[in-house]
Amino acid sequence: MNPDRTVNPADAKRGECEAPVKIRRDCSACDNANVHETEKEKAANTEATAENAGLDEETVSGGGFRFEPPLYVQRYGLVREILQQNKVKSVVDFGCAECKFVRWLKELNTVEHIWLVDVDGSVLRTSTMLIRPLTYEYLVRRQQPLTITMLQGSAADLDCQLIGCEAVTMVEVIEHLEADVLKAVTENVFGRLRPGLVVITTPNAEFNAVFPGFSGFRHWDHKFEWTRQEFQNWCESVRTKHGYSVTYTGVGDPPTHMSHVGHCSQAAIFTEAAGKPGLQEAEQVYGLVAEAVYPYDERSHRQKLASEVDYQVRQFAMMEEYQVPDSCDQAVVPRERILSSLSSTHKQQWQTAEINDYLQQTYRLSDDGDSVVINLPGYSSSDSSCESNHGDIGEEMTANAADRQEELVPSDSELWG
Numbered sequence: 001m002n003p004d005r006t007v008n009p010a011d012a013k014r015g016e017c018e019a020p021v022k023i024r025r026d027c028s029a030c031d032n033a034n035v036h037e038t039e040k041e042k043a044a045n046t047e048a049t050a051e052n053a054g055l056d057e058e059t060v061s062g063g064g065f066r067f068e069p070p071l072y073v074q075r076y077g078l079v080r081e082i083l084q085q086n087k088v089k090s091v092v093d094f095g096c097a098e099c100k101f102v103r104w105l106k107e108l109n110t111v112e113h114i115w116l117v118d119v120d121g122s123v124l125r126t127s128t129m130l131i132r133p134l135t136y137e138y139l140v141r142r143q144q145p146l147t148i149t150m151l152q153g154s155a156a157d158l159d160c161q162l163i164g165c166e167a168v169t170m171v172e173v174i175e176h177l178e179a180d181v182l183k184a185v186t187e188n189v190f191g192r193l194r195p196g197l198v199v200i201t202t203p204n205a206e207f208n209a210v211f212p213g214f215s216g217f218r219h220w221d222h223k224f225e226w227t228r229q230e231f232q233n234w235c236e237s238v239r240t241k242h243g244y245s246v247t248y249t250g251v252g253d254p255p256t257h258m259s260h261v262g263h264c265s266q267a268a269i270f271t272e273a274a275g276k277p278g279l280q281e282a283e284q285v286y287g288l289v290a291e292a293v294y295p296y297d298e299r300s301h302r303q304k305l306a307s308e309v310d311y312q313v314r315q316f317a318m319m320e321e322y323q324v325p326d327s328c329d330q331a332v333v334p335r336e337r338i339l340s341s342l343s344s345t346h347k348q349q350w351q352t353a354e355i356n357d358y359l360q361q362t363y364r365l366s367d368d369g370d371s372v373v374i375n376l377p378g379y380s381s382s383d384s385s386c387e388s389n390h391g392d393i394g395e396e397m398t399a400n401a402a403d404r405q406e407e408l409v410p411s412d413s414e415l416w417g
Contacts, residue, residue, distance in 0.1 A: 075171060075251050079201065080104040083108055088167040089110055089113070090111065090113040090164070093115070095170055095171070095172075098123060100130075111146065118152065120152075128150065132292050137295065141295050142296040142297065143297055145296045146296065147292070147294070149288070149290075149291045150289040155170070166197065167195050168193065169199045170201075171200075173202075174202050190242035194272060194278030196271065201265050202225075202266060205230075231268070235268045239270065243272070245271045249269065250266040302358075304349075309338070317331040332366060333374065334371050335356070
């Protein structure tokens with residue numbers, strides 16, 4: 001397995017647009033300066049942004065208003081929650097910049113492919129380490145496969161690699177676009193790509209009144225900042241033209257006495273409603289920067305069920321309360337106890353019927369069928385041998401656990417490519 005591969009910058013050039021549109025999503029500095037998401041590691045960036053935007057950092061901080069958790073965390077959390085609710089398997093993050101959102105996207109338990117797209121190849125190349133699997137992700141493997149692909153290109157262009165994606169996110173992106181570029185991006189995303197779900201966030205201009213003595217835009221690169229009505233007017237025009245439904249939400253609550261200004265960051269959730277598919281053919285116009293393939297648990301559903309049920313049965317068999325009195329070679333475990341333990345540990349991963357089916361096929365049940373009867377390995381019938389042989393089942397469990405762990409431990413080539 002090759003967990004990631006990085007393409008030579010020269011090779012990526014073949015996928016660059018002739019006149020690339022610079023789409024940058026990184027507003028973390030403006031969030032810090034104007035929304036008080038202060039972090040020590042971003043202090044220098046915040047100071048530079050405040051100076052460029054004509055802000056007095058001390059005056060802004062003097063307002064005493066602070067988001068908790070920080071605004072960017074709320075924003076990423078909202079988008080992730082929307083994607084999770086829709087159980088998306090593939091998502092494109094346009095304007096990904098430094099790829100900070102990928103940490104949240106990886107947490108989606110249904111996602112199998114993430115595309116990170118930005119026109120700035122140099123920024124992408126400095127962020128390639130962020131998409132590689134962490135060491136613990138080799139040990140605690142995902143249940144589903146996952147590939148993260150980093151691409152250099154413009155959101156205004158359709159690339160064949162993205163055809164069929166289920167969702168698109170543009171987090172704090174559109175306000176960085178000139179009007180003609182925004183029109184081209186909108187036409188590409190909603191008219192040609194046509195994913196089932198599109199999530200867009202952008203600053204709410206009305207919220208700027210919260211910042212003491214502030215005027216202008218929150219970031220030097222913003223081309224506009226819309227009020228809620230202006231944003232919704234634009235969304236309604238997109239909805240009508242391209243056959244989507246839309247709902248609105250936001251993050252970053254204002255102070256209680258200024259609740260009328262709405263959220264600091266507003267969001268629109270578009271859902272495809274016309275049943276019209278996107279284009280099925282396109283050229284490859286994006287350049288590949290890097291790609292990471294994540295390890296995952298490749299066992300079948302039945303194999304995973306068998307492994308967990310057997311483990312639970314062995315655990316209970318070691319407990320004295322389930323061992324048959326005056327006998328040290330049998331244990332009787334109530335079936336409901338096993339079902340309850342599996343339910344609390346693995347939520348609804350397996351249905352009760354399939355667990356019962358496996359128990360009936362694999363183990364001997366009591367006459368009434370309510371309990372599982374386990375023969376403890378290595379035990380004799382004499383009382384004197386019970387204590388001396390008491391570790392046999394534990395040793396068997398340790399060996400089985402070691403076998404399972406050996407299957408999951410990555411090789412050096414998996415860890416380091």
